[in-house]
Amino acid sequence: MNDVMTALAAVAPLASGWAWHGVTMRRRLAAARRDPLSGLPTRAAFERRADRALARGQHVVIVMDLDGFKGLNDAFGHAAGDAAIRVTAMSLTGFLNGRRGSVAARLGGDEFAAVVPVTDRVALPWLLGGLHGAVTAPFRYSGRDLAVGASIGACVTSDLPVASLSLALRRADEAMYEAKRAGGGWRIAEGPALTHTTTAGRRTGRPGTSRGEAA
Structure with a gap:
């Protein structure tokens, strides 16, 4: 023993x-599998989870860019830009909290994406408007109230010939671009795809989204 x-x-x-x-x-x-700044899943992790989600039924795929991000960086420094990214991630996560099956990510720079289950598309304006309001709300930084705008594009997977994440991201990206051209807000992809060529599912020639660049 x-x-x-x-x-x-x-x-x-x-x-x-x-x-x-x-x-x-x-x-x-x-x-x-997590972006170190925002705490959200990286693009690769997001794509794996989103692919599984889309196989389970109708979803809305969302692409979002921050507006005025470069100006905030230029005026208050990169630390303020980092704070804006973190606050945006928290706002996005908080807004989607309770929507079971939702997946969100930071794709890079000031660009975010989400996949959200949707059973009634009549509720989409409320969903997208609420998200826009959440991420554009002022936040406190070094004793100042700062804010950024946002352009949001959305694509409902049931509008596609096949529930493909890459195609849905492309259509959402096109809708986001139209929202950005109109000064921000949100748009839902409707009708046939635009004539932009794409590279890796993104609109070719789309402005850069690395930190500090205007998007």
């Missing part, structure tokens, strides 16, 4: 070390 207890005592630290290693690896893998 003493020999058994001695052996277990010798193995325990090794087992504990492997257990901690496993926890660390899981945490690192989870972190790799």
